[in-house]
Amino acid sequence: MEYPSRLIEDAVNEIAKLPGIGKKTALRLVLHLVKEKEEKTRSLTESLNRLRSNIRFCKTCHTISDEEECTICRNNRRDRSMVCVVEESIDVMAIENTSQYTGVYHVLGGIISPIHGVGPGDLSIDSLMSRVSANQDIKEVILALSPTLEGDTTAFYLHRKLRDLPVKITSIARGIPMGGDLEFADEITLGRSITARVLFG
Amino acid sequence: MEYPSRLIEDAVNEIAKLPGIGKKTALRLVLHLVKEKEEKTRSLTESLNRLRSNIRFCKTCHTISDEEECTICRNNRRDRSMVCVVEESIDVMAIENTSQYTGVYHVLGGIISPIHGVGPGDLSIDSLMSRVSANQDIKEVILALSPTLEGDTTAFYLHRKLRDLPVKITSIARGIPMGGDLEFADEITLGRSITARVLFG
Incomplete structure (x- = not known):
């Protein structure tokens, strides 16, 4: 035009x-x-x-912040024994919105993606390692990454780096979304939801 | 959130x-x-x-412009005998994009809409009247307004104001759009396209 x-x-x-x-x-x-x-x-x-x-990034968890340290890291009522690892600050906002999580976060600032030229060195993985090593309070690291090839690659990489430290490594549950109809679920999700079935009630 | x-x-x-x-x-x-x-x-x-x-508005036709007068009004190769009346500058761009029109424009800056509190006095209608009265070169005023209640109201108002001046008043053709399927056309458009039928070829 x-x-x-x-x-x-x-x-x-x-x-x-x-x-x-x-x-x-x-x-x-x-x-x-x-x-x-x-x-x-x-x-x-x-x-x-x-x-x-x-705009700044929290010196501890790298979330977007107005101050040197973000409101979540500064909040004394947050459970410092759990660190939830996410790709971007928007994921922190999404999880906060659920009101289901009381721990703290660690924002990677991206995801390992060789096609886009993003390697582990471009992400805040070293900072996660030193944070978990230095802090005896951290008992669990929750990987909350996207269920994509790149998300899985990043999760495996983090698992390999973290497994020798005295922390439990968990991942958010994958399965059929709430309100999702079984017949419309893709076969990988449906298959995983059967193999990863949980006790009823 | x-x-x-x-x-x-x-x-x-x-x-x-x-x-x-x-x-x-x-x-x-x-x-x-x-x-x-x-x-x-x-x-x-x-x-x-x-x-x-x-940003400025052309002193002649009220289109958005970088200068006191817009590029179309300044262009000596444009046909000054035709003035196409449109609602907004974006309509000028849309018509220019067709490369089918060689005349000049007049932008009303809105449309008569009592619900939204827009009356004839809020639009550049006086400026159109004095432009058409003062300029003997103008032989035709083309009304290119939206086919809505407000567009029709504005067109009728302009027709009543202009009909005593020595200019032909025309309106853009209404009908079945190119590539439009007859069975999906609304009945008013289809009805009008039959009553306003044109000679074939």
């Missing part, structure tokens, strides 16, 4: 760089901002600049 | 104010920006600020 204005074109191209946003959506957003008061755009861009300049 | 950071929460709330973007998408975008280099966010916010501060 040709744009009647260079300013529009530049803004559309910038917004369309964001994941999952195409040029048509970008144009719609840009024309919305143009129609609204200038303060609306200012308030949006200021919040993004403030975020990007001031 | 609870956010581990106030900065994240603010940015998510700002982005979620944009039309068609919910909190989940906003969070995904925010976490993407946090993962990318700071320059990426700067370049996005600068382009939006530049757009919002410098």
Whole structure:
């Protein structure tokens, strides 16, 4: 599409760089901002600049944080005997949202993926190892990674590194999702849910 | 959802104010920006600020423009005998994209909608009237408004205002879209396409 204005074109191209946003959506957003008061755009861009300049990562668990240490690591009521290992900060938010977990976290900052050039050295695995080794309170490491080839690879790698330390290594349960119909489950999930069956009640 | 950071929460709330973007998408975008280099966010916010501060509306046709007069109005090869009346600048872009129209435009900046509190006085209708009255070159006014209740209301209003001026008033053709299956067309469109039938070939 040709744009009647260079300013529009530049803004559309910038917004369309964001994941999952195409040029048509970008144009719609840009024309919305143009129609609204200038303060609306200012308030949006200021919040993004403030975020990007001031955001930090927790020195202990590497979750996104406003402070040197995140609210979860600073919270004395959290159970420090369990560390839940996740790929990204968004996974911490998802698990927190369930209100089912009382332990602390460790964010890897990615997943081992040779295709995308991500090796163990690019992730906060060394920091996890020294955290678990140095801290006698940690009794269990829960691997909460995506059930994909890369997630499994990362889980196996972590298991191999952690197995000599005096901690229990667990993984989140895989199975048929709540409300999921058996006939629509893929065969690998269904197969695993049978071999990994649990006592009823 | 609870956010581990106030900065994240603010940015998510700002982005979620944009039309068609919910909190989940906003969070995904925010976490993407946090993962990318700071320059990426700067370049996005600068382009939006530049757009919002410098964008203008063409003094003749009210399309979005970088200059006092838009590229279409400044283009001497455009046919100044036809003025196509549209609701928004995005409609100009859509029609330009077809490469089928050689005339100039007039952007109303909205549509008459009593429910949304938009009356004729909120649109650039006076400017259209004085443009058509003052300019003897204009022979035809093409109404290219959405086929909705509000679009039809606006078209009728414009027709009543324009009919005493020495210009032909036309409307874009309504009918079965190209590639549209007859059986799936709504009855009003299909009915109109029969009453407004055209000579074959």
